Amino acid sequence: MSGYPQPPSGYGYGAPPPPQKEQYHQDHHNYQPSPQYATPYAPPSAPYKPDKPPKEGYSSYGAGSGSGGAYPPPPGYASPFASLVPSSFPPGTDPNVVACFQVADQDGSGFIDDKELQRAISSYNQSFSLRTVHLLMYLFTNSNARKIGPKEFTALFYSLQSWRGIFEQFDRDRSGRIDLNELRDALLSLGFAVSPTVLELLVSKFDKTGGHSKAIEYDNFIECCLTVKGLTEKFKEKDVKYSGSATFTYEAFMLTVLPFLIA
Amino acid sequence: MSGYPQPPSGYGYGAPPPPQKEQYHQDHHNYQPSPQYATPYAPPSAPYKPDKPPKEGYSSYGAGSGSGGAYPPPPGYASPFASLVPSSFPPGTDPNVVACFQVADQDGSGFIDDKELQRAISSYNQSFSLRTVHLLMYLFTNSNARKIGPKEFTALFYSLQSWRGIFEQFDRDRSGRIDLNELRDALLSLGFAVSPTVLELLVSKFDKTGGHSKAIEYDNFIECCLTVKGLTEKFKEKDVKYSGSATFTYEAFMLTVLPFLIA
Numbered sequence: 001m002s003g004y005p006q007p008p009s010g011y012g013y014g015a016p017p018p019p020q021k022e023q024y025h026q027d028h029h030n031y032q033p034s035p036q037y038a039t040p041y042a043p044p045s046a047p048y049k050p051d052k053p054p055k056e057g058y059s060s061y062g063a064g065s066g067s068g069g070a071y072p073p074p075p076g077y078a079s080p081f082a083s084l085v086p087s088s089f090p091p092g093t094d095p096n097v098v099a100c101f102q103v104a105d106q107d108g109s110g111f112i113d114d115k116e117l118q119r120a121i122s123s124y125n126q127s128f129s130l131r132t133v134h135l136l137m138y139l140f141t142n143s144n145a146r147k148i149g150p151k152e153f154t155a156l157f158y159s160l161q162s163w164r165g166i167f168e169q170f171d172r173d174r175s176g177r178i179d180l181n182e183l184r185d186a187l188l189s190l191g192f193a194v195s196p197t198v199l200e201l202l203v204s205k206f207d208k209t210g211g212h213s214k215a216i217e218y219d220n221f222i223e224c225c226l227t228v229k230g231l232t233e234k235f236k237e238k239d240v241k242y243s244g245s246a247t248f249t250y251e252a253f254m255l256t257v258l259p260f261l262i263a
Numbered sequence: 264m265s266g267y268p269q270p271p272s273g274y275g276y277g278a279p280p281p282p283q284k285e286q287y288h289q290d291h292h293n294y295q296p297s298p299q300y301a302t303p304y305a306p307p308s309a310p311y312k313p314d315k316p317p318k319e320g321y322s323s324y325g326a327g328s329g330s331g332g333a334y335p336p337p338p339g340y341a342s343p344f345a346s347l348v349p350s351s352f353p354p355g356t357d358p359n360v361v362a363c364f365q366v367a368d369q370d371g372s373g374f375i376d377d378k379e380l381q382r383a384i385s386s387y388n389q390s391f392s393l394r395t396v397h398l399l400m401y402l403f404t405n406s407n408a409r410k411i412g413p414k415e416f417t418a419l420f421y422s423l424q425s426w427r428g429i430f431e432q433f434d435r436d437r438s439g440r441i442d443l444n445e446l447r448d449a450l451l452s453l454g455f456a457v458s459p460t461v462l463e464l465l466v467s468k469f470d471k472t473g474g475h476s477k478a479i480e481y482d483n484f485i486e487c488c489l490t491v492k493g494l495t496e497k498f499k500e501k502d503v504k505y506s507g508s509a510t511f512t513y514e515a516f517m518l519t520v521l522p523f524l525i526a
Contacts (some may be wrong), residue, residue: 227521246516251461253498255496261468
């Protein structure tokens with residue numbers, strides 16, 4: 001255990017805000033802050049806290065709101081294949097990030113595709129499967145277009161750096177894998193309190209050994225975090241009253257869920 | 264086009280009942296038939312039809328309700344890792360199916376695991392990835408235990424045979440792939456009318472060439488059918504009033520969606 005506070009009884013996605021990783025709690029959707037915001041635990045009637053108001057800087061993903069808010073969440077899921085609007089690097093971007101993108105974007109189009117992204121991030125982190133890359137692209141662009149521009153790339157790059165740090169923090173024996181309890185702590189540090197049943201399911205799904213090691217390696221840890229974070233945010237979009245329940249039409253349900261299932 | 268009737272405007276999962284594949288419309292859940300049952304299209308206020316009452320024989324999957332209904336859907340998702348109850352082959356099972364299972368179950372335990380199932384079904388059909396096998400096991404046992412017994416194996420085997428037939432029926436040019444329109448017809452023949460947007464998402468997700476061929480090969484077609492069928496049935500379990508909308512708690516949402524993740 002790492003000293004992270006435990007979630008209240010009755011798990012929800014109201015994990016206490018982590019002390020040091022505030023950027024992960026920003027959100028690109030327009031949730032209104034409320035007085036609950038100041039309390040570390042949301043009251044039982046609202047099992048998760050509203051998101052913090054956006055700050056300057058990078059939100060953890062979905063940061064692709066270019067100048068003028070060019071990438072709002074697609075209204076009514078009308079266009080999951082919406083094309084990306086060209087963007088540029090935010091002021092002050094690490095020159096290494098810019099160089100990394102430019103090497104990948106050989107034709108200078110301002111976008112890189114899935115295989116180019118895979119090469120670009122694998123050189124700075126561990127290797128990533130194409131399906132992890134597709135999930136990253138979907139979540140950082142809010143589109144299935146499978147292209148990514150400088151602004152989204154920068155947000156993605158910094159998030160991967162932070163997640164690498166979190167993984168290493170919780171992989172205390174440097175085994176290259178984190179087990180169920182370590183995953184629970186890691187998800188808590190990102191602001192997600194999931195139930196023991198969900199945790200067990202996550203480990204069984206993302207354990208490359210097919211359930212034998214009951215632990216998750218780094219690339220699957222990233223996929224796991226992306227999945228929990230992405231599904232939780234999509235759920236919250238539908239839970240407008242913060243009641244802990246959300247109603248979906250069949251069409252919205254399918255369009256919400258399918259992008260996470262297969263990549 | 265194959266002569267299958269088109270869905271009414273306003274897609275739902277109320278595809279008209281196919282003329283020849285009735286077994287796919289049976290369901291292991293306890294939906295009550297209603298007078299709507301006789302109409303080929305559900306009225307707009309109820310965008311999908313109630314399931315047909317169970318018949319003798321094999322339902323397409325989730326058939327693992329052993330004698331006395333030993334495997335009801337887990338109440339409240341309490342135990343997604345529930346162990347399987349031993350079962351036996353239904354009377355009249357094709358001896359080839361029995362032999363196939365017995366070869367795989369070398370220790371005579373009455374269960375086979377994921378790799379054994381992969382070998383068993385790959386010899387009779389095309390090869391399947393372990394991820395497809397895991398999804399098959401989950402959906403035919405309603406458990407993440409990753410073991411499967413004779414009864415569930417038999418249902419799975421016959422479903423794969425039928426799906427192979429459907430795939431070949433709609434792969435009219437024998438290319439080994441079906442495109443978007445062919446997938447639409449194939450899903451309709453299974454009883455699922457999905458919107459053009461969902462269809463496009465499915466093809467983009469299950470296209471092994473990363474979206475270049477805009478078509479799906481056989482093993483991914485099986486994954487696609489399993490995913491659409493499984494998600495639709497889980498959704499219907501929550502849509503008790505057949506309103507076309509369903510409400511999930513966060514926990515139920517996560518436990519519904521995560522088993523479909525293909526990792």
